[in-house]
Amino acid sequence: xxxxxxxxxxxxxxxxxxxxxxxxxxxxxxxxxxxxxxxxxxxxxxxxxxxxxxxxxxxxxxxxxxxxxxxxxxxxxxxxxxxxxxxxxxxxxxxxxxxxxxxxxxxxxxxxxxxxxxxxxxxxxxxxxxxxxxxxxxxxxxxxxxxxxxxxxxxxxxxxxxxxxxxxxxxxxxxxxxxxxxxxxxxxxxxxxxxxxxxxxxxxxxxxxxxxxxxxxxxxxxxxxxxxxxxxxxxxxxxxxxxxxxxxxxxxxxxxxxxxxxxxxxxxxxxxxxxxxxxxxxxxxxxxxxxxxxxxxxxxxxxxxxxxxxxxxxxxxxxxxxxxxxxxxxxxxxxxxxxxxxxxxxxxxxxxxxxxxxxxxxxxxxxxxxxxxxxxxxxxxxxxxxxxxxxxxxxxxxxxxxxxxxxxxxxxxxxxxxxxxxxxxxxxxxxxxxxxxxxxxxxxxxx
Amino acid sequence: xxxxxxxxxxxxxxxxxxxxxxxxxxxxxxxxxxxxxxxxxxxxxxxxxxxxxxxxxxxxxxxxxxxxxxxxxxxxxxxxxxxxxxxxxxxxxxxxxxxxxxxxxxxxxxxxxxxxxxxxxxxxxxxxxxxxxxxxxxxxxxxxxxxxxxxxxxxxxxxxxxxxxxxxxxxxxxxxxxxxxxxxxxxxxxxxxxxxxxxxxxxxxxxxxxxxxxxxxxxxxxxxxxxxxxxxxxxxxxxxxxxxxxxxxxxxxxxxxxxxxxxxxxxxxxxxxxxxxxxxxxxxxxxxxxxxxxxxxxxxxxxxxxxxxxxxxxxxxxxxxxxxxxxxxxxxxxxxxxxxxxxxxxxxxxxxxxxxxxxxxxxxxxxxxxxxxxxxxxxxxxxxxxxxxxxxxxxxxxxxxxxxxxxxxxxxxxxxxxxxxxxxxxxxxxxxxxxxxxxxxxxxxxxxxxxxxxxxxxxxxxxxxxxxxxxxxxxxxxxxx
Numbered sequence: 071x072x073x074x075x076x077x078x079x080x081x082x083x084x085x086x087x088x089x090x091x092x093x094x095x096x097x098x099x100x101x102x103x104x105x106x107x108x109x110x111x112x113x114x115x116x117x118x119x120x121x122x123x124x125x126x127x128x129x130x131x132x133x134x135x136x137x138x139x140x141x142x143x144x145x146x147x148x149x150x151x152x153x154x155x156x157x158x159x160x161x162x163x164x165x166x167x168x169x170x171x172x173x174x175x176x177x178x179x180x181x182x183x184x185x186x187x188x189x190x191x192x193x194x195x196x197x198x199x200x201x202x203x204x205x206x207x208x209x210x211x212x213x214x215x216x217x218x219x220x221x222x223x224x225x226x227x228x229x230x231x232x233x234x235x236x237x238x239x240x241x242x243x244x245x246x247x248x249x250x251x252x253x254x255x256x257x258x259x260x261x262x263x264x265x266x267x268x269x270x271x272x273x274x275x276x277x278x279x280x281x282x283x284x285x286x287x288x289x290x291x292x293x294x295x296x297x298x299x300x301x302x303x304x305x306x307x308x309x310x311x312x313x314x315x316x317x318x319x320x321x322x323x324x325x326x327x328x329x330x331x332x333x334x335x336x337x338x339x340x341x342x343x344x345x346x347x348x349x350x351x352x353x354x355x356x357x358x359x360x361x362x363x364x365x366x367x368x369x370x371x372x373x374x375x376x377x378x379x380x381x382x383x384x385x386x387x388x389x390x391x392x393x394x395x396x397x398x399x400x401x402x403x404x405x406x407x408x409x410x411x412x413x414x415x416x417x418x419x420x421x422x423x424x425x426x427x428x429x430x431x432x433x434x435x436x437x438x439x440x441x442x443x444x445x446x447x448x449x450x451x452x453x454x455x456x457x458x459x460x461x462x463x464x465x466x467x468x469x470x471x472x473x474x475x476x477x478x479x480x481x482x483x484x485x486x487x488x489x490x491x492x493x494x495x496x497x498x499x500x501x502x503x504x505x506x507x508x509x510x511x512x513x514x515x516x517x
Numbered sequence: 518x519x520x521x522x523x524x525x526x527x528x529x530x531x532x533x534x535x536x537x538x539x540x541x542x543x544x545x546x547x548x549x550x551x552x553x554x555x556x557x558x559x560x561x562x563x564x565x566x567x568x569x570x571x572x573x574x575x576x577x578x579x580x581x582x583x584x585x586x587x588x589x590x591x592x593x594x595x596x597x598x599x600x601x602x603x604x605x606x607x608x609x610x611x612x613x614x615x616x617x618x619x620x621x622x623x624x625x626x627x628x629x630x631x632x633x634x635x636x637x638x639x640x641x642x643x644x645x646x647x648x649x650x651x652x653x654x655x656x657x658x659x660x661x662x663x664x665x666x667x668x669x670x671x672x673x674x675x676x677x678x679x680x681x682x683x684x685x686x687x688x689x690x691x692x693x694x695x696x697x698x699x700x701x702x703x704x705x706x707x708x709x710x711x712x713x714x715x716x717x718x719x720x721x722x723x724x725x726x727x728x729x730x731x732x733x734x735x736x737x738x739x740x741x742x743x744x745x746x747x748x749x750x751x752x753x754x755x756x757x758x759x760x761x762x763x764x765x766x767x768x769x770x771x772x773x774x775x776x777x778x779x780x781x782x783x784x785x786x787x788x789x790x791x792x793x794x795x796x797x798x799x800x801x802x803x804x805x806x807x808x809x810x811x812x813x814x815x816x817x818x819x820x821x822x823x824x825x826x827x828x829x830x831x832x833x834x835x836x837x838x839x840x841x842x843x844x845x846x847x848x849x850x851x852x853x854x855x856x857x858x859x860x861x862x863x864x865x866x867x868x869x870x871x872x873x874x875x876x877x878x879x880x881x882x883x884x885x886x887x888x889x890x891x892x893x894x895x896x897x898x899x900x901x902x903x904x905x906x907x908x909x910x911x912x913x914x915x916x917x918x919x920x921x922x923x924x925x926x927x928x929x930x931x932x933x934x935x936x937x938x939x940x941x942x943x944x945x946x947x948x949x950x951x952x953x954x955x956x957x958x959x960x961x962x963x964x965x966x967x968x969x970x971x972x973x974x975x976x977x978x979x980x981x982x983x984x985x986x987x988x989x990x991x992x993x994x995x996x997x998x
Contacts, residue, residue, distance in 0.1 A: 078601035080587065115975050116609075119783045123609040124617075127584040127975070128601055129871040131571065147566040150588035160568070167564045170643045172650060174560055201605045209612055223785035225974045253974075255786040262785070329558075329664055331700060331707045434789075435910040439921065439941060439998040442706045447919050447941075449912040470910070470917055470943065472996070494787050494974075512996065513943055515917035516792070 079200070080130045083110040083152070083232045085244045091134060092236035094154060095161050101138035101168060103179045104161075104238040107365060109133045113229030116204035121212045121222050128201060136164045142177040143168045176389035180237035186362045186369045189245075189354055193271040196248035197230040204228060207277050211254050214281045220288060222281075224254035228272050235367040243363045250275055253494065255452060256288040260517060261465065263287025264432055264452030266309070268492040270359065287431060287453035291465040296514060297456065299469065303427040303483070304509040305420050305457060308491035308501050310450075311407070313433040314475040316496040317446055319402055322375075324384035324394070333444035333476060334381060342381045344482040346409040349376035352500075353404045357490050359498050360404035373400035378410065406488055406500040414486045417503040422460040423484055424505065429455040429462060432493055433471070445474045449515065469511035478506045518548075518590060520677070520687070526592055527679040530574050530599040535681055537603045541577040541619060543680040545827065546590065547870040549672060552638065556649040556667040556697075559657055564642065571870040574602040580616020581609030584873040619850040620861055622830045624683045629824030631691040632817065633720025637671035640721045645669050649697070652729045656699035656737040661744070663707070667697035669724065670716075676870075684829040692716055692820065692968070692980070695724045697733070699740040708744035708938060711905060711923055712736045713761070715982065716966035717818045739924055739936070746936040748997050749925065755900035756942060756990045757893050760963035762903050762922050763883060764983035768967060770946040771803075771810050772878035772981070774915040775837045776864075776972075777846040779876075781855060788972045789913025792946070793843055795856050803843040804950030807886055807988075810838040812847060812879035814863060819880045819982035820966045821866070827874035830863035837881055841951070847879045868977040875973050882964075882984035886956030893955050893989045900928035901940055901995060908941065908998060919943040921998055941998035949990060957986035 083091070092106040110132035117125035134157060135148035145167025149160040204226040215222035227250065234244035252275040253266035264287065265280040306314075326332035334342070353360025353370040361370050366388065375383040386399045414420050421429065431453030439445040450468045457463070488500035523546045534542030549569040555562045572595075573586035583606025585598045610616075653665040676688040696713035712735075714727045758766065773779065774791040782790055793801065804810075814821045814832035825831055828850045837845050848858065849865030867874040894902070905923025912918075925940040926933045944952075962984055970979035 078585075078597050078604060080589075080597070113975070117786075117974055119785055120781070122614045123581060123612050124783050125584070125873055125875075125974075126582055126605045126609045127586075127873050128605060129573070129586040131586075131588045131871050133569075133588075145564055145566070147568070149568045150570050151568070151590065156568075163566050163568075167566055167642060170641070170646075171564050172561050172643075172646050174562065176560060176562070201601075201608050205608045205612065212612075221782070221785075223782060225786065227975070253786055257782070257785060264786075330702055331664055335705075434913055437908050437910045439908045439919075440939060445998060447908065447910045449910070449917065451913060468912060468917075470912075470919060472919075513917060513919075513994075515912045515914075516945065517912075517914060517916070 080112055082112060082230060083108060083132060088232065088234040088244050091152060091157060094157050095136050096236065096238050098158060099138055099161055099238065101140055101165060103139045105137045105180050106236045107135040108234035109231060111229060111231040113227065114201055114204060115225050115227040116201065116208045117225045118208050118212060119223040121216060123208065126201060134160065136160045138164045138168050139177055140168050142173040142175065143171050144174055144177055145171055178388050178392065180239055180241050181367050183240045184367065184369050186243050189360055189362050191270065191361055192246035192248045196228050196250050196270065196272040199228040199272045203272065207252065210277050211281045215256055215285060218285055220285060221257040222254060223257065225251065227251045235363065237367065241367045243367055245362050247361060249359060252277060252280060254281055254284045256284040258288040258292055261288050261291030262452045263291060266492050267490065268498045269357065290455065290462060291453055294465040294467055296467045299511045299513050301508045301510050303424065303505065303507050305417065305424060305427050305429045305503065305505050307417055307431050307503050308489045309432040309493050310430045311501040311504055312491035312496045312499045313436050313493055315407060315499065315501060317436060317444065318475050319405060321444060322385045324386040324390045327384050328390060333442060337381050338384065340381060341379050342476065343376060343379040343479045345379040346411050346482065347376060347379050347407065347479065348410065349405060349407050350374055351400065351402045351404055352406045355404055355406060358404035358500060364401055368399055370401045370403060375402060407502065408488050409485045409502055413502065414484060416486060420484055420486060420503055420505050421457050421462065424457045425459060427457045428466065429457050436495065439472065443474050444476050445472065447472050467517060468515045470513045471510060472512035473510045478509055483507060523677045526572065526595050527677065529592065529595045531679060531681050533596065533599040534576050534603060537578065539576045539578040539603060539606060541681055542575060543678065543829065544572060544574050545676060545678050545870055546572040547674060547676045549674045549869065550638065551672040554645055554649060554669045556653050558664055559650065559653045561646045561649065569869065573870045574599050575873060576602045576606040577617060578603060578606035579610040580613045580618065581606050582617060583609055586871045617851050618854060620853045620859055622850060622861060625825060625829060625831060626685050627824060628687040630689045631718045633691050635721040637691065637693050637721040638673065648729060652697045652733050655730065655733045659737040659741060661701045661703055661741045662699045662737055663702045664700035665698065669695045678829055680829050686825050686829060688823060690718060690823060691720060692718050693721060693723045695727060697729060699737045701740040701744040703744040706744055708740060710736050710740035710743055715964050716820060716968050718820060718822065719818050742936045743924060743938055746938040749937045749940045749995060751996045753992050754995045755897045756993050757897065757900060757902045757928065757987060759904040759987055760985040761905050761965050763985040763988060764965035765906050765909055766920060767810065767881055767883060767983045767985065768878065769909060769911045770915060770918050771837060772881050775847050776876045776878060777848045777852045777856065780846065781852060784972065787974050792914045792916050797843055799844055801843040802841055803838045803947050804841045805953045806840045807953050807956050808838055808841050808950050809884035810881055811884055812837050812881050814879050816880060819964065820980040821880045821982065826863040826865045827867050828861060828865040830861045832863050835862055847876055849876050852876060866979065872977045875977065877979040878970065878981045880982045883956060883988060885959040885962050885986045888955045888957050890957050890961055890987050893957060893987055894928055894933060895931040897928045898930055901937065902926045902928055902933050903940065916945050918946060939998040940995060942993050942995045944993055949993065952991045952993065953988055954991055955989040959986065961986035
């Protein structure tokens with residue numbers, strides 16, 4: 071069964087309804103500029119642990135946010151109640167705030183009306199997927215683990231959201247976005263293996279393949295040895311690469327760059343990473359979670375951020391962009407990291423190339439240690455292995471790393487083609503698995 | 518919407534739950550308001566006023582859970598949401614290899630209101646923005662301070678909880694917090710220093726008494742001193758940790774491992790499990806005899822002291838670690854029975870009407886000892902004194918941790934001397950707490966809270982307060998961050 075019970079299924083705010091709600095605000099606003107943002111989301115998650123359902127939830131939350139400005143005096147108020155009275159109350163609250171707020175020297179009116187790309191951000195099979203479909207997938211993963219006498223913990227989730235932005239200058243955008251997620255941790259006594267997926271289409275979660283991946287990792291993690299902390303050659307699987315790269319992307323903001331509080335200070339236009347690496351935004355890629363427009367109402371577009379290791383782009387807010395005479399603000403919601411030159415097809419080929427290395431499935435609890443050089447720390451998790459003479463010879467106890475991605479990605483020994491990667495701490499990316507040298511593991515834990 | 522309207526909605530939902538044959542159901546109807554003012558580099562960057570209303574229905578049917586929620590707070594929406602929760606619970610029950618069951622709790626009918634002198638939502642906005650602008654202006658007047666941030670936050674929650682067992686609880690809660698940061702730049706480096714009030718369930722009097730402008734000179738000058746300070750030399754040091762810093766250390770290395778749902782594997786796929794497994798309760802040496810970690814959800818003003826949790830269980834006080842031995846967990850009505858307990862500790866909380874309650878860390882605090890702060894310093898030949906929060910990370914079973922801080926001073930021969938930068942310490946949780954050989958007395962006790970404790974899938978933000986006096990730890994590994 072893939073279609074939810076129609077009696078219990080909510081009707082989402084469509085394009086016409088959003089225009090009606092926006093007009094309700096825009097026609098009554100006394101402000102110089104007014105912007106209305108919509109996020110109406112219906113999402114559900116089936117969660118399992120110890121091979122049984124522990125949580126099964128469904129939430130519909132609609133939020134309308136009104137932002138107004140009198141000159142540079144700005145205020146913002148939101149409501150989850152879409153009745154006419156509450157929407158007008160949100161406008162009144164925003165106006166009250168704006169009238170007493172100090173002038174913001176960085177305030178800019180909303181962007182002019184734009185032409186937005188039409189992307190396939192919504193898939194009907196995901197929008198229609200309900201608790202029964204999620205339960206079916208959870209049962210599939212649990213069942214496969216039971217056959218192997220292993221325990222399964224994970225989630226299957228699906229959501230549909232209506233997202234919109236409308237402004238008093240005629241700017242208007244609305245689109246529906248769907249997203250489905252699956253993640254699984256397989257426990258084999260003290261050992262664990264993990265796999266995860268996220269996609270616009272629930273049909274693309276590849277439950278069986280990902281479950282087998284997690285099972286294999288858990289089984290291989292049973293025989294574990296402890297290695298001393300130190301500098302190791304590493305093979306990072308795509309999820310581990312995504313973990314490190316997410317922190318690089320989050321620190322690319324132009325304002326910090328201009329004020330000298332960025333790890334990328336003075337590096338724009340310079341070689342900062344391995345010359346084979348290129349980072350692009352590809353919102354139309356079918357395996358990424360691209361969107362047609364940003365929260366502010368700017369179009370999402372293809373953009374080159376790092377080209378052959380050279381930093382080409384920063385994440386501009388509109389004020390800094392105006393100061394720096396940047397005409398088009400690049401977005402980075404659908405990142406794809408790729409490498410030029412010869413690449414391997416799969417991680418297995420990288421393993422075959424290594425005489426001795428540590429294979430890392432995923433990192434966990436990554437945090438900044440030193441923002442000046444972007445030194446990060448975090449733990450390996452759910453599948454860390456010793457590779458010797460081209461094959462995995464044992465699992466190893468998890469390491470803590472203490473390392474800057476800006477240092478270790480200056481030289482890459484080898485990599486694969488970009489692959490889908492998503493973790494519980496990162497958005498979705500396409501990134502390769504890579505071999506890096508001298509990766510610093512600073513301590514080891516008890517498992 | 519009146520309270521009578523809410524009661525009517527609750528009755529309608531629970532009637533459908535009862536008629537479905539479910540063994541338990543509850544409904545939470547909430548209206549939350551929050552105001553967040555953010556300042557950046559002398560300017561007020563945003564003022565956001567959020568009104569968030571909705572209701573969630575939770576159903577336990579033949580041992581299977583279902584939950585559905587909606588932001589449409591109307592009587593017409595109730596049947597759809599209640600029926601969906603029942604439908605989902607039936608689906609869960611169809612796959613249940615083990616039935617969830619709830620331990621007993623007396624029926625409660627009560628109203629809980631945060632005691633406050635000044636309602637933060639009635640304080641004029643211009644008074645708040647002026648305070649933030651003044652403090653940012655002050656810190657940025659100091660040479661080498663290049664950036665500033667400042668913020669004020671307040672939230673009010675009006676909630677009605679009703680269960681099929683007959684419990685009916687009304688809540689009218691407040692929480693408030695404020696902070697500011699100065700960032701200095703020197704020789705290609707930058708460093709920040711932050712002053713923060715705790716998050717507490719109180720009124721705007723918390724902000725008034727914090728006196729930002731009196732703290733601003735110290736924060737600005739310490740930001741500059743910190744960025745110019747010598748980097749720590751890696752090695753083994755004795756550490757003296759201040760209460761604000763300890764709040765995070767306790768949260769990560771004691772709070773999370775004491776959540777019973779984690780110990781039972783419920784969080785294995787995300788937040789992780791716990792090295793404090795059930796067979797260790799009552800015998801495992803977690804720390805030294807100086808270490809007494811107490812969960813107290815009854816202490817006034819603290820974040821988890823809400824009278825009752827989202828299971829409708831009365832808030833309580835209990836031991837987690839007594840004289841170094843691990844003795845207790847944070848539990849809810851479902852997991853308590855799995856370790857043979859007959860009553861929940863009342864630590865089941867959801868972050869909104871749209872989230873299902875999960876086990877949360879209680880207000881876990883370190884009990885005061887006998888020493889003065891001077892006593893703790895006096896016996897240290899080579900150590901580091903740490904204030905505030907910095908970098909933090911811990912493995913998914915809560916063994917291997919690494920913490921930074923907001924400010925660091927060298928301790929030499931019993932005296933706090935010059936500032937240091939880039940201090941990071943790491944260790945293994947029980948070894949670290951076993952190295953604790955002194956805790957300052959009650960005069961030094963301070964409380965700090967968290968409202969962004971991440972857990973659960975979908976993710977939720979937990980709220981709790983951690984109190985401590987300064988404490989000393991011997992021979993801890995320190996590296997340069």
